[in-house]
Amino acid sequence: MSQSEEKQSSVNLFSPENMVDPYPLYKQLRDEEPVHYLEEMNLHVVTRYDLLRDVIKRTDDFSSKYDQFMGGAQMEMFNTLSDEQKAEAFKIAQGMIDIPPTMLTLDEPEHTKYRSLVSKLFTGGQVKKSEDDVRAVIEKNVLAMKGKGKIDFMELFAFPVPLEIISDRLGIPRDSESRDFFYEAATSAASALKMAPVPPEQILGRMQTAVDLQKFLIELVEDCRRAPKENMISILSNSKLLDDGGERELTHGEILSVLNQFLVAGHETTASTFGWAMLVLCDNPELEEQIRGNEKRIKTFVEEVLRFEAPVQGLPRVVARDTELGGYALKKGDVMMLRYGAANRDERQFDEPDKINIHREKAGMQMAFGSGVHFCIGAPLARQELNIGFFELLENYKNFRLDPDWGRPVADPSFILRALPELRIEYQSV
Numbered sequence: 402m403s404q405s406e407e408k409q410s411s412v413n414l415f416s417p418e419n420m421v422d423p424y425p426l427y428k429q430l431r432d433e434e435p436v437h438y439l440e441e442m443n444l445h446v447v448t449r450y451d452l453l454r455d456v457i458k459r460t461d462d463f464s465s466k467y468d469q470f471m472g473g474a475q476m477e478m479f480n481t482l483s484d485e486q487k488a489e490a491f492k493i494a495q496g497m498i499d500i501p502p503t504m505l506t507l508d509e510p511e512h513t514k515y516r517s518l519v520s521k522l523f524t525g526g527q528v529k530k531s532e533d534d535v536r537a538v539i540e541k542n543v544l545a546m547k548g549k550g551k552i553d554f555m556e557l558f559a560f561p562v563p564l565e566i567i568s569d570r571l572g573i574p575r576d577s578e579s580r581d582f583f584y585e586a587a588t589s590a591a592s593a594l595k596m597a598p599v600p601p602e603q604i605l606g607r608m609q610t611a612v613d614l615q616k617f618l619i620e621l622v623e624d625c626r627r628a629p630k631e632n633m634i635s636i637l638s639n640s641k642l643l644d645d646g647g648e649r650e651l652t653h654g655e656i657l658s659v660l661n662q663f664l665v666a667g668h669e670t671t672a673s674t675f676g677w678a679m680l681v682l683c684d685n686p687e688l689e690e691q692i693r694g695n696e697k698r699i700k701t702f703v704e705e706v707l708r709f710e711a712p713v714q715g716l717p718r719v720v721a722r723d724t725e726l727g728g729y730a731l732k733k734g735d736v737m738m739l740r741y742g743a744a745n746r747d748e749r750q751f752d753e754p755d756k757i758n759i760h761r762e763k764a765g766m767q768m769a770f771g772s773g774v775h776f777c778i779g780a781p782l783a784r785q786e787l788n789i790g791f792f793e794l795l796e797n798y799k800n801f802r803l804d805p806d807w808g809r810p811v812a813d814p815s816f817i818l819r820a821l822p823e824l825r826i827e828y829q830s831v
């Protein structure tokens with residue numbers, strides 16, 4: 402075996418072990434081959450902080466139009482269906498509204514057109530205005546933990562809190578039928594981005610849920626067009642997009658595309674961060690006393706958790722013209738796989754990157770929200786939820802520990818969204 406063949410075979414980013422704990426492999430790649438070529442997928446894996454920033458900045462060389470790459474992964478799943486199941490899938494797909502790309506997978510100038518419209522929903526003023534609502538949802542869920550002593554933190558807190566907050570902001574009706582349906586459909590939409598293997602029956606179920614969710618949301622859009630309200634769906638439905646020198650309403654497909662990004666990019670990611678942050682507290686008992694009641698330190702703690710366990714481990718870019726990165730030649734059409742999780746542990750950027758440091762200067766330089774023109778538009782909301790969440794959790798409870806009756810929690814094997822499916826903890830009231 403030649404040296405490069407040996408290296409290729411030892412670098413299997415998609416092995417379950419490496420998806421569950423990618424950090425040792427990331428370190429190896431940063432040190433030995435920061436732009437690592439996976440020939441079978443025509444994919445260049447980028448792991449160093451400075452190189453990731455470079456790719457994100459050079460938007461003329463590296464395009465965000467990567468739907469085709471993501472579509473390819475979905476197609477592989479589709480190919481696991483039997484002929485009968487494929488026919489069923491085609492039937493379900495006929496009821497689906499086409500979703501055009503809006504932000505995540507567009508380049509300037511089209512990207513800017515949508516981004517400037519959607520950014521109205523996340524201004525500092527909007528986020529400040531929602532603070533009381535965010536706190537109310539958190540307080541309710543903190544109270545639900547009273548007297549229990551042992552819980553699955555993901556089930557009881559990390560998943561429901563961001564889902565309820567985004568549902569309120571979107572304007573999902575509060576009756577239990579609407580909420581139950583929406584919660585199930587939103588969770589199913591997010592699972593699609595995990596890019597983890599799924600049994601065929603579940604693929605059909607997910608497709609049907611996606612069609613039902615579209616119908617549900619479009620009814621709300623039309624309601625809000627008839628009688629505008631103060632929520633995100635209403636603002637989007639009644640906003641005008643600057644297009645071809647004129648102004649027009651967003652189409653149903655465009656609105657669904659934006660909402661889909663909120664659900665997929667916004668919910669699981671925040672839920673995942675709640676989980677990782679709780680695990681960090683359990684693993685580092687001394688932290689509780691250091692951050693309790695101290696808003697500034699809790700902020701740094703949250704940034705450190707985002708750095709330490711990036712919920713979005715990576716996203717692609719497509720090479721738009723022949724170019725190079727860090728001395729590696731790249732061809733138009735190649736796919737770059739940016740690993741935020743690896744950049745965040747780069748010792749060239751962060752001292753002692755494998756440790757949580759609540760006094761770290763410039764902790765906010767972490768890349769969990771990306772950077773540049775696609776920098777996470779929901780970051781102010783996510784930070785608000787996490788900061789208030791841990792403030793309130795620590796005001797009410799202490800001695801968070803892993804439940805000794807359960808083994809150590811293990812992340813779902815996923816290449817993009819990385820989360821703990823469950824996190825069994827014990828704690829006491831303050």
Ligand code: HEM
Pocket residue numbers: 465504505506516567662663664666667668670671674711712713716741768769770771772774775776777778779780782783
């Ligand atoms: C801890 C929580 C979150 C994390 C780690 C996260 C992560 C990210 C990352 C890495 C990107 C950059 C994508 C790229 O460079 O291609 C992004 C973009 C985006 N995020 Fe988030 N996100 C979070 C929360 C949210 C929330 C709460 C929302 C909305 C409710 C949201 C909506 C979006 C949207 C719409 C984009 C696309 C922006 C654009 O392309 O211009 N995210 N997010």
